[in-house]
Amino acid sequence: MGEIKKLLITAYGDAACVNQELGSITAMINPASYSLSYKAEYGLSEESAASEPTQIFKGMGHSDFNLDLLVDGTGIITIPNAATVDGYITLLTNLIFSYQGNVHRPNFLKITWGNLVYRGVCTSLTTNYKLFNADGTALRAEVKLVIAQSLDFKTKKQKSKKSSPDLTHIRTVKAGxxxxxxxxxxxGDSSYYMEVARLNGLSSIHAIRPGDELYFPPLKKA
Structure with a gap:
């Protein structure tokens, strides 16, 4: 019988979850289930006096990974990464949900377990405490996570396989x-730089370094 593989959550500083690994944490007990939801966005066509609705595709919408993690401090299983239930939850929260002051946002995440590989950001973390010691410290808790899918611009462009010249540009920053x-x-117009900085989440227009991948959106037609 092979070794039991624990669900692993790894935090990254880069959206591609490749280069800037910041830490990881394993599930104490593998989940009995998880759910994945995918959405596509459509809008109704706007012709007058339409006899039937026609849905016009707008883009791929919000997609979520829903996961419940059980943390048990009764001693049946050793708590990974921490000695107590509260200690484990603090480590988990700091890694996947807390605001990181150096980058002005929470971390990007990659969840791996078996054939599952899911990249995203934690949009919701809820802790339900189930059991307590006589002194009130937690003995068991369930942590409910919602991870919204988030792909870096380069990967997203590669997956979409679009070829129109009006679509997304990805450029690598070079020295100078x-x-x-x-x-x-x-x-052909440098005035769009502020919009590019905003869409790439830059804290400053000077916050670019050689090797960075930047997303340049298509211009809206007048």
Whole structure:
């Protein structure tokens, strides 16, 4: 019989969950189940006096991974990464949900278990305490997580396989590049640099380094 593989949550500083690993935590007890939900966004066509509705595709919508983790401090199983139920929950929360002041956002996450590989960000964390010691400290808790799918722009473009010249541009920052200069090369107008900075989540227009991958959106037609 092979070794039991525990569900693993790994935090990253980069959206692709490849280069900037920040730490990881395993499930104490593997979940009995999890759920994945996928949504697509549609809008009704706007022709007048339509006899029947026609749904117009707008884009892929919000997708969620729902997971319940049991944390048990009764001594039946050793708590990984921490000695107590509260200690484990604190480690988990700091890793997957807490605001990281150095990057001004929570961490990106990759969940792996068996054939499952899911990348995203934690949008909800709820802890239900089930059992207590005589002194009030927690002996058992259930942590409910909602992880919203999030792909980096480069991976998303590769998966979509679109070829229109009006669509997404991904560019790698080279030595000497500035955001206005890159915007000018793509759009012929450097004034779009603020919008590019906003869409890439940059804290400053100067917060780019050689090797960074930046997303340059298609221009809206007038």
């Amino acid at each position: 590049d500035t955001l206005p200069m890159m915007a000018y090369r793509i759009y």
